[in-house]
Structure formats: C-alpha cells, structure tokens
Amino acid sequence: MEPTVGTTILTTPTDREIRIERVFDAPRDLVWRAFTEPGLVAQWWGRGHQLDIERDEVEGGGHWRYVEHHPGGIDGFEGRYREVTPPARIARTFEWDGMPGYVSVETADFEDLGGGRTRLVAVVQFPTPEERDGMMGSGMEGGMNESYAALDRLLASMR
Amino acid sequence: MEPTVGTTILTTPTDREIRIERVFDAPRDLVWRAFTEPGLVAQWWGRGHQLDIERDEVEGGGHWRYVEHHPGGIDGFEGRYREVTPPARIARTFEWDGMPGYVSVETADFEDLGGGRTRLVAVVQFPTPEERDGMMGSGMEGGMNESYAALDRLLASMR
Numbered sequence: 001m002e003p004t005v006g007t008t009i010l011t012t013p014t015d016r017e018i019r020i021e022r023v024f025d026a027p028r029d030l031v032w033r034a035f036t037e038p039g040l041v042a043q044w045w046g047r048g049h050q051l052d053i054e055r056d057e058v059e060g061g062g063h064w065r066y067v068e069h070h071p072g073g074i075d076g077f078e079g080r081y082r083e084v085t086p087p088a089r090i091a092r093t094f095e096w097d098g099m100p101g102y103v104s105v106e107t108a109d110f111e112d113l114g115g116g117r118t119r120l121v122a123v124v125q126f127p128t129p130e131e132r133d134g135m136m137g138s139g140m141e142g143g144m145n146e147s148y149a150a151l152d153r154l155l156a157s158m159r
Numbered sequence: 160m161e162p163t164v165g166t167t168i169l170t171t172p173t174d175r176e177i178r179i180e181r182v183f184d185a186p187r188d189l190v191w192r193a194f195t196e197p198g199l200v201a202q203w204w205g206r207g208h209q210l211d212i213e214r215d216e217v218e219g220g221g222h223w224r225y226v227e228h229h230p231g232g233i234d235g236f237e238g239r240y241r242e243v244t245p246p247a248r249i250a251r252t253f254e255w256d257g258m259p260g261y262v263s264v265e266t267a268d269f270e271d272l273g274g275g276r277t278r279l280v281a282v283v284q285f286p287t288p289e290e291r292d293g294m295m296g297s298g299m300e301g302g303m304n305e306s307y308a309a310l311d312r313l314l315a316s317m318r
Contacts, residue, residue, distance in 0.1 A: 061259035082260025093260050100220035101241025101252050103262045105286060127264060127286060 005117070006152060008145055015129040018136065020122040022148055026155035028112040031120070032087035034154055035108070041066070044154045047146035059084050064092065079103070094124070102131055164276070165311060167304055174288040177295065179281040181307055185314035187271040190279070191246035193313060194267070200225070203313045206305035218243050223251065238262070253283070261290055 009021040024031050034040045038053040045051055050069040057063055058081065065078035079093035082105065091107040104126045111119040126132040168180040183190050193199045197212040204210055209228040216222055217240065224237035238252035241264065250266040263285045270278040285291040 061256065080254065080260050091260060093262055095239065097220065101239050101250060101264065103252055103264075105260065105262075125286060127284060 006149075008141075008148060010141060012132075012136075013123070016126050016132050018124045018126075018132060020120070020124070020144070022120050023113065024118045024120065024152065024155055025116070026118060026159060027116050028087050028110050028118045030155055030158055031110055031118045034151060034158070035090060035110075036084075036086075040154065044150035045147055046070070047143060048150050057081070058090075083107075103127070104131070104135070165308075167300075167307060169300060171291075171295075172282070175285050175291050177283045177285075177291060179279070179283070179303070181279050182272065183277045183279065183311065183314055184275070185277060185318060186275050187246050187269050187277040189314055189317055190269055190277045193310060193317070194249060194269075195243075195245070199313065203309035204306055205229075206302060207309050216240070217249075242266075262286070263290070263294070 005023050005025045007022070011019045011021075013019050026034075034044065036058045038056045041056065042051045042053050045066060046068040047070075049071075052067040052069070053065075054067055055063050055065040055078075060081055060083055062081045062084075063078065064081065065076065067074060067076045076097035077094065078097075079095050081090070081092045083089060083091040087110060089107070089109050091105065094104045094106050095102065104124050106122055106124050108120060108122040111121070113119050124132075124135075126135065164182050164184045166181070170178045170180075172178050185193075193203065195217045197215045200215065201210045201212050204225060205227040206229075208230075211226040211228070212224075213226055214222050214224040214237075219240055219242055221240045221243075222237065223240065224235065226233060226235045235256035236253065237256075238254050241250040241252065243249055246269060248266070248268050250264065253263045253265050254261065263283050265281055265283050267279060267281040270280070272278050283291075283294075285294065
C-alpha cells in the first residue's frame with residue numbers, strides 16, 4: 001500500500017522495533033539535505049521549537065547532539081552515526097538526556113519514487129520490548145508527526 | 160559454585176548477553192574505588208597499556224571516554240552512565256570507536272562476600288546476537304582477563 005504524502009504509517013515489525021514510513025513531496029536530494037544540514041535540521045526536527053544543533057558530524061563515527069527548547073523545558077538528545085551513505089541511508093544511535101544510557105538505533109532509508117517524491121522508511125530498534133513500549137507510550141508518535149509536518153513545510157519552501 | 164579468586168566465569172544467559180563473574184581478594188569499597196576513580200581505572204582497565212581517561216563523569220547521565228595505547232595502535236572506547244549506586248552497582252553503555260553506533264550495556268554488581276572479598280557480576284547486553292557473537296570472537300575474553308589480572312595486582316597494592 002502506497003502511503004499518501006503527509007501521512008505516517010507506523011508499524012511494529014518485532015517486539016523491539018518501530019517502523020515508520022512516510023512519503024515526502026520532494027526529490028530525494030532535497031530530503032537528504034533536510035536530514036543532514038544542521039541549518040535545515042534546526043527548522044523541523046524540534047517540531048517548530050527552538051533547536052540548538054550543538055554537534056552534528058554527519059559521517060560514520062561522528063557524534064550528534066540536539067537541544068530542544070519547548071514550553072515545558074529543555075530536552076537534550078544525542079548519539080553517534082553508525083552509517084551515512086548519501087543520499088540513501090543514515091543509521092545512528094539515539095539517546096534522550098532524560099533516560100541516559102538507554103540507546104536505540106535508528107536506520108533511515110530514503111527511496112527515490114520518481115516524480116519528485118521520496119519515501120522514508122525508518123526502523124528504530126530498542127534494546128528491550130519494555131523500552132520500545134515505553135517510547136511508544138510517551139507521546140512519541142504525536143511529536144514525530146509534528147516534526148514531519150514541519151519538514152513538509154520546509155521542503156515545500158525549498159522547492 | 161563459588162569462583163576462585165583470580166578466575167573469571169563467563170557464561171551466556173541469553174543469545175544477546177554475556178555474564179561475567181569474578182571474585183576479588185579485596186573489600187568492596189576498594190573494588191568500588193578501582194572502578195570509579197580515574198587515576199585507579201587508568202592502572203588496570205587498559206591491560207597494563209597506557210590508558211588516557213579523557214572523560215569519566217561517574218554519575219547517572221555522565222559520559223566516559225577511555226583511550227588505550229597498545230602495541231597495535233590506539234583504540235578509543237566511550238559511553239554514558241545509566242546508573243551509579245555506590246558501592247553496589249554501575250550500569251553504563253559501551254561503544255568502541257572501531258564500530259561506532261554499536262552500543263552494548265554493561266551492568267556491574269558488586270557483592271560484599273565478607274572476609275575482605277568481593278564478587279563482581281557483570282552482565283553485558285548487546286542489541287543483537289550477531290553483535291554479541293562478534294564481540295566474543297574478537298579476543299574480548301583474553302583482553303578482559305588481562306585487565307582483571309592487572310586489577311588483582313592493583314588491589315593487592317592498595318591493601
């Protein structure tokens with residue numbers, strides 16, 4: 001089933017994983033830039049809130065750290081790049097300051113669908129089912145959709 | 160079965176874990192110090208090689224980074240503390256620069272056996288069985304025993 005632009009399909013392939021699929025109405029090179037250029041990441045990843053990109057070394061072994069300033073406070077997120085293969089794949093670890101030492105791995109694949117559209121398939125692997133379920137119960141899906149909506153707007157402005 | 164001082168018992172409780180048990184001929188407070196004071200960690204963790212403790216914030220959320228200088232080159236290791244409960248438990252993540260983004264979680268429990276002896280039980284959890292098996296096939300057990308032998312010597316010198 002082909003997802004509609006603007007709709008996220010979230011599934012759970014195993015008890016430790018979340019799979020996210022979304023189609024963007026933008027060519028793959030543009031989507032890649034939005035995920036890898038700090039000045040662009042800052043415009044969507046934080047759901048419209050101020051986002052400080054403290055570190056973003058987009059290459060295998062590089063570290064990243066983003067700090068989001070939202071009405072409820074400040075939240076830091078960080079990790080390390082496992083694989084960066086432009087413009088097709090990014091794999092990196094993810095850790096929230098609120099639960100330090102609890103690390104998930106995000107693998108994002110970008111597929112050129114032709115016609116100026118791009119499919120993102122992201123699989124997030126957690127160490128345990130409990131951590132996966134904790135993340136799903138945390139309001140993560142709502143926050144993610146706010147981020148993707150901001151990304152849709154950014155991509156539209158870049159075309 | 161009670162392990163002998165100087166012998167490591169390594170088992171595999173699940174297909175993603177390694178369990179390590181070793182008894183030290185030293186009181187728990189001394190063993191705790193050897194694991195948490197950078198000047199002492201530097202004397203055993205690197206198996207007798209030069210070890211630079213670039214960062215070691217021993218508290219929940221703190222980061223650590225050690226760099227070992229050995230005859231074959233230089234290897235960096237790093238991670239973040241999940242839990243530090245003196246003098247009983249340390250849980251932290253572990254990542255080798257050679258495989259960035261592949262993160263295991265080490266949970267070390269220290270038990271006071273009385274009579275000036277301490278039991279360490281460390282469980283290392285890997286994201287996948289393949290990563291666990293890769294680590295076990297890497298010569299990790301030999302390196303670990305060299306480190307523990309250096310720790311035995313350090314503890315003897317501290318008594």
